[in-house]
Amino acid sequence: MFARINSMGLFGIDSYMVGVEVDYGQGLPRVDLVGLPDTAVNESRNRVRSAIKNSGYSFPQSRITINLSPADIRKEGPVYDLPILIAILRAGEQLRCNLDDCAFVGELSLDGLVRHVNGVLPMVIRAKKSGIKRVFVPAANALESSVVKGIEIYAVETVSQVIKHLNGEEHLTPVEFDSLEENHFSAPLPDFRDVMGQQEARYALEIAAAGGHNIIMIGPPGSGKSMLAKRLPSILPDMTFEESLQTTELYSIAGALPEGVSLIRERPFRAPHHTVSPAGLSGGGAIPRPGEISLSHNGVLFLDELPEFSRASMEVLRQPIEDGKVTISRANASLTYPCSAMIVCAMNPCPCGFRGHPKRECTCPDGSAKRYLARVSGPLLDRMDIHIEVPPVDFDKLSSKVPSECSADIKKRVNAARKIQQERLKGSGISCNAKMTPAMTREFCRPTPQAMVMLENVFEKLDFSARAYDKILRVARTVADLEGSETIETSHIAQAVQFRSLDRKFWHK
Numbered sequence: 001m002f003a004r005i006n007s008m009g010l011f012g013i014d015s016y017m018v019g020v021e022v023d024y025g026q027g028l029p030r031v032d033l034v035g036l037p038d039t040a041v042n043e044s045r046n047r048v049r050s051a052i053k054n055s056g057y058s059f060p061q062s063r064i065t066i067n068l069s070p071a072d073i074r075k076e077g078p079v080y081d082l083p084i085l086i087a088i089l090r091a092g093e094q095l096r097c098n099l100d101d102c103a104f105v106g107e108l109s110l111d112g113l114v115r116h117v118n119g120v121l122p123m124v125i126r127a128k129k130s131g132i133k134r135v136f137v138p139a140a141n142a143l144e145s146s147v148v149k150g151i152e153i154y155a156v157e158t159v160s161q162v163i164k165h166l167n168g169e170e171h172l173t174p175v176e177f178d179s180l181e182e183n184h185f186s187a188p189l190p191d192f193r194d195v196m197g198q199q200e201a202r203y204a205l206e207i208a209a210a211g212g213h214n215i216i217m218i219g220p221p222g223s224g225k226s227m228l229a230k231r232l233p234s235i236l237p238d239m240t241f242e243e244s245l246q247t248t249e250l251y252s253i254a255g256a257l258p259e260g261v262s263l264i265r266e267r268p269f270r271a272p273h274h275t276v277s278p279a280g281l282s283g284g285g286a287i288p289r290p291g292e293i294s295l296s297h298n299g300v301l302f303l304d305e306l307p308e309f310s311r312a313s314m315e316v317l318r319q320p321i322e323d324g325k326v327t328i329s330r331a332n333a334s335l336t337y338p339c340s341a342m343i344v345c346a347m348n349p350c351p352c353g354f355r356g357h358p359k360r361e362c363t364c365p366d367g368s369a370k371r372y373l374a375r376v377s378g379p380l381l382d383r384m385d386i387h388i389e390v391p392p393v394d395f396d397k398l399s400s401k402v403p404s405e406c407s408a409d410i411k412k413r414v415n416a417a418r419k420i421q422q423e424r425l426k427g428s429g430i431s432c433n434a435k436m437t438p439a440m441t442r443e444f445c446r447p448t449p450q451a452m453v454m455l456e457n458v459f460e461k462l463d464f465s466a467r468a469y470d471k472i473l474r475v476a477r478t479v480a481d482l483e484g485s486e487t488i489e490t491s492h493i494a495q496a497v498q499f500r501s502l503d504r505k506f507w508h509k
Helices: 046-054 079-092 122-128 139-145 159-166 198-210 227-228 241-254 276-284 309-314 318-323 370-372 380-383 407-426 438-444 449-462 464-483 490-498 502-506
Strands: 002-011 015-027 030-034 061-071 102-104 133-136 152-156 215-218 298-303 324-329 333-337 342-347 386-389
Touching: 002 079, 002 122, 002 159, 015 079, 015 122, 015 380, 030 046, 046 079, 061 079, 061 122, 079 102, 079 133, 122 133, 122 139, 122 241, 133 139, 133 298, 139 152, 152 159, 198 215, 198 342, 198 386, 198 407, 198 464, 215 227, 227 298, 227 342, 241 333, 386 502, 407 464, 438 464, 449 464, 449 490
Parallel strands: 002 102, 030 061, 102 133, 133 152, 215 342, 215 386, 298 342
Antiparallel strands: 002 015, 015 061, 324 333
């Protein structure tokens, strides 16, 4: 007796179809599991045996061979528990329905409960592309699976529930995606109205949010760098459905999707501690999983106290920042994850933090400030589109009764500027100025003749790199978009250059 059931596996962010084949043969009762299973998959035979018995069904007393095809790809995790159980019952004719258009994923407990597994969303997307009509998933994964349209999703809690539905004894209703579902991904966001003063830094963050630009903030302790960065999510542009789906896939694979959330609608904001390892940032493991930079995809990666990160951790970001993707090579696999995120950094100008302070004296020994700044390499600094100094706030601004502009008003301008960019870059797969290719930069970032003369003079005087030249043009394009200008004027170039000059003050002395 033979049966074949459809399931899915994961390879990085991509999923592939897995055929779970079961054959009953002659010989002493035993279960052989083949098809490159890892330890968790090998142990599934014990979970499946107990789940079948404790659900009121009989486990066959015969020689059973279970094959997971394709046999040349290593299978990992408990995702195959449910399809193995269904295949065993189907081969033993305890299930008689046609299951060719069905797929199953789910871990089993010994009493027959179907438990949550990671990566269900990309699996369901693959199932739809492969012509599967119905997918049975754990109830805990039902919300994330429901965002895929054109395929029936059945949320199951127990083995008995699945079998009764397939035998026609009990009817399950497909889960439907509620586009108006409340998003519980995060608490109410901190608002920019809490920030007193710091008008230049606020404007720099507005430009960064509008164009998706990387930004580094330098200033003494207590000047508000972290406070400003933590309020950045409140002014980030609204996510498109495609961006939400991409981000949700990554969180599903990493097992980081919040409970009760079907689709991540707010741009992620990740702020790892400075003790994070290079693998923690880029991703890792025997079968590499997404790291912090990939979990920041379509959102923000905030690196507070930047010089305190290890040199290896900082340098591992250089290529992902440039390419928008990170490739992780291990002995078992080489995988690529998307990581198109804004990088926001904050740091002090020296170890004590008071170098250049108008009222407090720097107590750092000679040369320590230079060594402190040297922890941030030139190539990494060159990849920051905007450099901004955050000075201390005086008492008059802190005690002012005049309210600061709220995040909602700033976000309206950011959304308007981002809409202009999306229309301009429509069909390219790019949605913001910061991600434009060099060819796009030449096409869409053309300054007026007067603005080009200014840029030429500044470029020669400050000895900018070729990368800095492109970044200045892209930031100027964003400034023009915020002002609703179709052309890049002299004032736009001047602002962009101003936001690239701070490294000359601190690093090039």
